[in-house]
Amino acid sequence: MLGEYDFTKKVTVLTGDRPTGALHLGHYAGSIRERVRLQDTGAECFVMVADAQAYTDNIDDTRKVGEAIPQVVADYIGCGIDPDRTTVFLQSAIPELAELTLLYMNMTTVSRLERNPTISAEKKLRGYGEFERDFPSGFLCYPVAQAADITGFKATHVPVGEDQLPMIELAQETARKVNRAAARDVLPEPLAVLSTTGRLPGIDGKAKASKSLGNAIHLLDTDAEIERKVMLMFTDPDHLTVAQPGKVEGNVVFSYLDAFHADKEEVSVLKDHYRRGGLGDVKLKRLLANTLVDLVRPIRERREEAISDSARIEDILRKGSAAARERVAAVIDEVRNGLGVFRLR
Incomplete structure (x- = not known):
């Protein structure tokens, strides 16, 4: 198959x-x-x-x-x-x-x-x-x-x-x-x-990213909208403090880092750190937001030029x-x- x-x-x-x-x-x-x-x-x-x-x-x-x-x-x-x-x-x-x-x-x-x-x-x-x-x-x-x-x-x-x-x-x-x-x-x-x-x-951790569910980051989203959606992302609900160990599995932020962050070794190191504890969700989300903004911005600019014609x-x-x-x-x-x-x- x-x-x-x-x-x-x-x-x-x-x-x-x-x-x-x-x-x-x-x-x-x-x-x-x-x-x-x-x-x-x-x-x-x-x-x-x-x-x-x-x-x-x-x-x-x-x-x-x-x-x-x-x-x-x-x-x-x-x-x-x-x-x-x-x-x-x-x-x-x-x-x-x-x-x-x-x-x-x-x-x-x-x-x-x-x-x-x-x-x-x-x-x-x-x-x-x-x-x-x-x-x-x-x-x-x-x-x-x-x-x-x-x-x-x-x-x-x-x-x-x-x-x-x-x-x-x-x-x-x-x-x-x-x-x-x-x-x-x-x-x-x-x-x-x-x-x-x-x-x-989806950014809510439920089902898949979907237009109909409103839980996706779109290719036309502005930098600010991407950052806002990343900050809303589902992580580990039991990771209440930076010092606590966190779960990588089911963590939407890591799913997106796996998919889009170019440095896979860095992502692996971050996963180990998160599992041990001492790594906060906000720091991870900022890294992801920067990654996605860098990816989507040129796509958005090219699509804006295309849709105008x-x-x-x-x-x-x-x-x-x-x-x-x-x-x-x-x-x-x-x-x-x-x-x-x-x-x-």
Whole structure:
């Protein structure tokens, strides 16, 4: 299931984000900085603004999705994604992905979708309840759409967080079903490549950093806002005085230092000191605040320049979507032929 990049062979990478608000450090650590690295490796990179997926639980607020689309593209540019080397496209501009989703829905049972642990977790996060079935059918079926997105580009590698592994498993199953029906290898089975950072927690220590939970540091946050959020971070509730030994495990400040502080040896020394006692939370938070300000400030400045040029953002999406559609159109022809789907000539 898990794969590394083998650059002796063709590597095609697909990643994406739902446009429901500005992106945050969880997105950056989990996937975006890996996308930037891949630009320099010779991999074929596609980055999707997943607006169609965003509607699965935002159909009552479509304006929010539309307003977030240029914000997400600006975040990409701010982080260093180069549209000349990475194809940035809009999911809804590729109707072939919707057709591929429809074909795959007929290969996927409802029980298979309901067993998906990511769906169960997302249901709880959105307050649907463990056994409540009063939620959009599109929400239940979005793993099928993700399988269509991945296989539609013949992606060989998909950088994901561990919580997204069930999605990759479904894409692998779908590719196998298409290949069996065609009696030949039409689609590659995509490999999940886990981030070395792992899931970034929210500043409150609960769940993961999330736009909807309001517990994230965003890529557009000012220096002062970053500092304010760091000072609110959950540490060790039993670490009441500087002299007391503290727990590193579950300590959000150390999770962020692990993810973003460049000097890993310094972080290791700080962990030992904290466990022994004699190291205060405020000192650690100041170090982290400085680290994050230095990281986010240039990203924010580049994204501010990008968001001020709406014509450029539209041009990036228009050109990227045209290239992406051409790619998916060729792949869906192979899938239709492999499945023996009738087509009117």
